[in-house]
Amino acid sequence: MDDDLNFDSLFGDASLIEESVESVEFQEPEIEPEPVVERPVAQPQPSPGKKRSSKDFEPDMDMLLITAQSSMIIEGMKALTNKDYSGKKLPVYLEAFRGIELYVKILERNPDNYNKLSPIINQDPDCEEVETIAFNLYRHKYKDRPVSDGQKLIAYEIFRDRMKNAYYKSLISQTMVGIKNYYLMSGSINEDKIKNAINSNHEKLKSDIEKISRTVAVAVELVKSGNIEISEGLKGRDVNLFIIRATELLVYYYTKIQNKQSADYYQRINDMYSKYLIVR
Numbered sequence: 001m002d003d004d005l006n007f008d009s010l011f012g013d014a015s016l017i018e019e020s021v022e023s024v025e026f027q028e029p030e031i032e033p034e035p036v037v038e039r040p041v042a043q044p045q046p047s048p049g050k051k052r053s054s055k056d057f058e059p060d061m062d063m064l065l066i067t068a069q070s071s072m073i074i075e076g077m078k079a080l081t082n083k084d085y086s087g088k089k090l091p092v093y094l095e096a097f098r099g100i101e102l103y104v105k106i107l108e109r110n111p112d113n114y115n116k117l118s119p120i121i122n123q124d125p126d127c128e129e130v131e132t133i134a135f136n137l138y139r140h141k142y143k144d145r146p147v148s149d150g151q152k153l154i155a156y157e158i159f160r161d162r163m164k165n166a167y168y169k170s171l172i173s174q175t176m177v178g179i180k181n182y183y184l185m186s187g188s189i190n191e192d193k194i195k196n197a198i199n200s201n202h203e204k205l206k207s208d209i210e211k212i213s214r215t216v217a218v219a220v221e222l223v224k225s226g227n228i229e230i231s232e233g234l235k236g237r238d239v240n241l242f243i244i245r246a247t248e249l250l251v252y253y254y255t256k257i258q259n260k261q262s263a264d265y266y267q268r269i270n271d272m273y274s275k276y277l278i279v280r
Contacts, residue, residue, distance in 0.1 A: 069099030070126035087174025093167035111149035
């Protein structure tokens with residue numbers, strides 16, 4: 001099975017191919033961009049006879065980073081526009097999130113640096129498109145174009161939150177594919193596999209369980225936000241089904257290792273989502 005979301009048949013189709021959950025941590029990614037240059041950019045020069053200070057180099061580095069990251073942001077935006085939240089798009093959304101976070105950090109740290117970069121942004125098609133998207137999102141929400149540094153910061157924060165939401169949806173899709181490793185084709189939990197894993201390879205199982213637990217937390221938060229449509233037209237049914245299946249597995253696992261508190265917690269979530277289609 002690839003990452004196409006066919007949730008109704010996920011646990012009952014004998015043609016499904018097993019694939020493990022990839023190691024993507026549930027946490028807001030820290031920004032660790034590498035200064036890779038994808039195109040030549042003009043370097044501002046100091047006035048004759050004046051030594052360059054750290055303030056001179058700081059805009060240079062920002063310029064290198066945003067020109068490298070902006071193409072990744074555009075790629076993520078295309079996936080978001082197409083509502084492609086498959087697990088395959090997870091690294092795309094992650095890099096796009098990091099890129100937008102870079103714009104946010106520049107404005108937070110020193111708005112003057114962002115203003116110094118305006119000529120580069122206007123000359124670079126990708127940078128210009130990123131700025132246009134962010135400003136249009138702001139204008140759509142507040143009915144006006146961002147003018148002040150604070151308003152521009154808010155514009156990029158709106159853009160960042162949109163991309164983070166897409167990242168979380170893609171994470172749920174990926175995890176949904178992964179949890180079928182612990183289910184039989186009949187749709188019931190593969191108890192023998194879990195028991196054997198507890199006895200022989202518990203660290204790998206624990207790692208998978210931790211990822212599933214974190215993704216359940218993401219899914220519950222998406223339900224609270226009201227923006228939960230992953231597969232077009234399902235209006236949150238796919239997220240509900242993920243929560244039910246994932247918590248069913250978590251209840252069984254925590255019961256087997258005699259962690260009653262965690263088992264009871266996930267049982268309450270399972271009971272709630274099994275009885276109701278929860279959409280806010």
